[in-house]
Amino acid sequence: xxxxVALAGNPNVGKSVIFNALTGAKQKVGNWPGVTVEKxxxxxxxxxxxxxxxxxxxxxxxxxxxIDEKIARDFILQKPDVVVDIVDASNIERNLYxxxxxxxxxxxxxxxLNKMDLAKAKGYKINIRxxxxxxxxxxxxxxxxxxxxxxxxxEAMYHVTKHGARTFLRYNDGVEEMISxxxxxxxxxxxxxxxxxxxxxxxxLEGDEEILKMANFSEEVVKQWIS
Amino acid sequence: MxxxxxxxxxxxxxxxxxxxxxxxxxxxxxxxxxxxxxxxVRNAPLRDPIEFEVRGYLLSLRRDEAENVIVEVRG
Amino acid sequence: MDFIDAIANARYELIGEILGKSxxxxxxxxxxxxxxxxxxxxxxLGIPIFLTLMWAVFQFAFSVSVPFSDVIDMFFSFxxxxxxxxxxxxxxxSLIGDGIFGGLGFVLVFLPxxxxxxxxxxxxxxxxxxxxxxxxxxxxxxxxxxxxKSFIPMLLGFGCNVPAIMATRTIENxxxxxxxxxxxxxxxxxxxxxxxxxxxxxFFTGYEGAVIVSMYLLGIILAALMATIIRKIFFxxxxxxxxxxxxEFSVPSAKSxxxxxxxxxxxxxxxxxxxxxxxxxxxxxxxxxxxxxxGGGEVLENSYAASIGHAVEPVIKPLGLNWKAGVALFSGFxxxxxxxxxxxxxxxxxxxEIGTAILHDFNPVSALAMMAITLIYLPCLATMGVLKRExxxxxxxxxxxxxxxxxxxxxAAMIVGIGRLVI
Numbered sequence: 001x002x003x004x005v006a007l008a009g010n011p012n013v014g015k016s017v018i019f020n021a022l023t024g025a026k027q028k029v030g031n032w033p034g035v036t037v038e039k040x041x042x043x044x045x046x047x048x049x050x051x052x053x054x055x056x057x058x059x060x061x062x063x064x065x066x067i068d069e070k071i072a073r074d075f076i077l078q079k080p081d082v083v084v085d086i087v088d089a090s091n092i093e094r095n096l097y098x099x100x101x102x103x104x105x106x107x108x109x110x111x112x113l114n115k116m117d118l119a120k121a122k123g124y125k126i127n128i129r130x131x132x133x134x135x136x137x138x139x140x141x142x143x144x145x146x147x148x149x150x151x152x153x154x155e156a157m158y159h160v161t162k163h164g165a166r167t168f169l170r171y172n173d174g175v176e177e178m179i180s181x182x183x184x185x186x187x188x189x190x191x192x193x194x195x196x197x198x199x200x201x202x203x204x205l206e207g208d209e210e211i212l213k214m215a216n217f218s219e220e221v222v223k224q225w226i227s
Numbered sequence: 228m229x230x231x232x233x234x235x236x237x238x239x240x241x242x243x244x245x246x247x248x249x250x251x252x253x254x255x256x257x258x259x260x261x262x263x264x265x266x267x268v269r270n271a272p273l274r275d276p277i278e279f280e281v282r283g284y285l286l287s288l289r290r291d292e293a294e295n296v297i298v299e300v301r302g
Numbered sequence: 303m304d305f306i307d308a309i310a311n312a313r314y315e316l317i318g319e320i321l322g323k324s325x326x327x328x329x330x331x332x333x334x335x336x337x338x339x340x341x342x343x344x345x346x347l348g349i350p351i352f353l354t355l356m357w358a359v360f361q362f363a364f365s366v367s368v369p370f371s372d373v374i375d376m377f378f379s380f381x382x383x384x385x386x387x388x389x390x391x392x393x394x395x396s397l398i399g400d401g402i403f404g405g406l407g408f409v410l411v412f413l414p415x416x417x418x419x420x421x422x423x424x425x426x427x428x429x430x431x432x433x434x435x436x437x438x439x440x441x442x443x444x445x446x447x448x449x450x451k452s453f454i455p456m457l458l459g460f461g462c463n464v465p466a467i468m469a470t471r472t473i474e475n476x477x478x479x480x481x482x483x484x485x486x487x488x489x490x491x492x493x494x495x496x497x498x499x500x501x502x503x504x505f506f507t508g509y510e511g512a513v514i515v516s517m518y519l520l521g522i523i524l525a526a527l528m529a530t531i532i533r534k535i536f537f538x539x540x541x542x543x544x545x546x547x548x549x550e551f552s553v554p555s556a557k558s559x560x561x562x563x564x565x566x567x568x569x570x571x572x573x574x575x576x577x578x579x580x581x582x583x584x585x586x587x588x589x590x591x592x593x594x595x596x597g598g599g600e601v602l603e604n605s606y607a608a609s610i611g612h613a614v615e616p617v618i619k620p621l622g623l624n625w626k627a628g629v630a631l632f633s634g635f636x637x638x639x640x641x642x643x644x645x646x647x648x649x650x651x652x653x654x655e656i657g658t659a660i661l662h663d664f665n666p667v668s669a670l671a672m673m674a675i676t677l678i679y680l681p682c683l684a685t686m687g688v689l690k691r692e693x694x695x696x697x698x699x700x701x702x703x704x705x706x707x708x709x710x711x712x713x714a715a716m717i718v719g720i721g722r723l724v725i
Binding site: 010011012016017020027029031034035036037038057058067068090092093096097100101118121122123124125126127130131133134135145169170171172174175178202205206207 | 314692
């Protein structure tokens with residue numbers, strides 16, 4: 001059985017190391033179509049499943065205006081079976097910003113909490129169980145350069161392909177009101193039905209050029225919906 | 228004052244992020260949002276870019292990028 | 303505040319809550335990384351340290367790799383000679399000897415510098431030094447339409463443009479990368495130097511050094527110019543933001559560096575090398591045929607390559623260049639190292655006498671024009687191979703070819719024009 005796994009995360013989180021650890025020698029390197037951005041793919045076989053691992057470019061967000069971010073976003077919106085969100089534990093605050101956006105995209109997420117050793121050296125003490133509970137997602141502590149946590153990651157990937165890992169994270173009331181208002185319209189007009197309505201609503205509110213164009217509404221119209 | 232006006236080791240709290248939407252979005256993605264504490268670390272040898280510490284990591288901004296961030300200096 | 307601010311705030315607010323419940327922070331002392339930065343990014347030490355490291359990278363890539371290239375070169379020369387002496391059929395012997403073994407050797411000689419460049423880059427990347435290099439150089443690079451991270455690939459171009467262009471992989475932004483790739487060929491690679499030495503030595507005796515250095519400077523100025531122009535015309539003229547994170551310094555793992563270098567070297571072998579090899583065989587064909595007329599490649603004047611030289615002559619005659627220069631430039635398309643040797647074959651003299659021979663057909667002005675054209679006119683076949691590989695679409699490669707040909711002609715014409723006024 002074949003499952004697609006996307007590796008996502010900020011730059012410098014150790015994505016390459018984890019990619020190499022998962023795929024070993026079975027790698028293929030090319031470019032994403034039409035751009036000079038490198039695309040790495042590989043195979044990881046585990047418990048009868050052939051995981052097709054795709055390494056996404058390291059990104060800080062998912063806006064359409066940056067080529068790297070657009071590539072990652074388009075790939076995740078195609079609903080891969082698992083998204084491994086690689087988080088640098090020594091930089092956890094900023095790294096989780098991407099996690100928040102992945103949750104908005106309603107992906108099936110495994111959080112690979114890498115560089116635990118660096119976090120410890122920086123004086124961070126992270127309670128994995130509590131973090132996992134607050135996020136509503138599996139969290140796998142790792143030190144990829146020392147090969148620690150790789151097997152746990154594979155097990156988590158396996159588990160998620162069987163049972164999924166979606167969570168819902170609620171922001172403050174003010175923001176949620178605006179999102180709800182737009183989300184109703186999104187559902188009502190059946191806008192971009194292939195994408196999660198919450199994601200579409202948030203992107204419309206953010207003024208995302210691509211989503212606005214695809215939905216065929218202008219920013220002014222969207223602003224009216226929330227007033 | 229503007230973020231670009233901070234002196235080495237001076238800390239500020241961000242009060243506003245202005246600028247065109249692309250720079251602004253990137254700054255927000257990098258954690259430079261209203262209310263966050265940011266510290267000026269050093270200038271590059273050619274005086275531009277500038278290195279800051281924010282949310283526990285090091286961020287380099289060009290002077291004209293840093294001018295988009297308004298800060299209030301911490302006592 | 304507008305929604306973009308509101309949602310960014312909301313996300314970080316939630317992150318704060320989550321971490322508040324699951325993480326504790328104790329105060330940290332200055333890390334190893336912070337201490338290194340104090341030295342490496344120092345106001346006064348930063349640039350000298352950077353330049354020293356760059357010199358080291360350059361030496362490692364282009365001096366240390368030379369013995370390895372020499373071994374490969376020797377091996378394939380032996381193979382070529384063996385083929386030519388063992389195979390009875392003349393044409394087949396030349397095809398296998400010069401064409402195939404020659405072509406293979408020609409391609410594989412690039413492997414050592416490429417591999418060494420990737421090893422050096424891997425070390426710089428894995429230690430975390432690259433963003434620091436970009437931090438130091440960004441101001442200077444943005445002034446010329448490039449990016450802080452473009453410095454190293456540009457520098458490597460002075461050795462060889464092939465690994466230099468592949469080194470642009472370290473530039474994350476697609477637009478910055480494309481522009482850095484497209485102007486890299488203007489960095490005068492080491493293969494062009496013999497041409498400068500020959501012409502400067504014959505026509506500017508006593509001033510060779512100044513003339514040669516000015517060729518290098520010309521390349522740099524033109525690269526800056528073309529970077530600005532290309533950015534303006536094709537990419538909206540906006541410089542892409544820096545907004546760069548400095549990761550912690552760390553000790554690189556040898557395994558990771560070597561593995562990364564090996565994967566990237568393989569990329570070169572698989573894609574660029576094929577184009578190169580085919581091109582080498584085609585040029586073998588053009589230089590050795592018609593077989594009878596050229597006496598098996600001996601008399602270059604009667605080859606198809608020479609016909610190309612003659613065909614090009616009307617275009618380059620206004621610059622003071624004749625068909626022989628045309629053939630030499632055509633051979634330079636294969637590899638710039640061959641240009642001087644081609645002159646030798648065409649004049650029927652050996653290396654020491656080429657200088658006297660060219661006195662017949664050139665003068666100081668046309669010599670300068672020839673040097674400028676060699677600097678600018680076309681990337682060599684190997685460079686074309688990596689250009690295609692790294693730029694992805696043919697349209698960008700075509701842009702490079704077109705702008706270089708036009709720029710070469712323009713600059714040469716200006717040299718001739720100024721020459722006429724001065725003399």
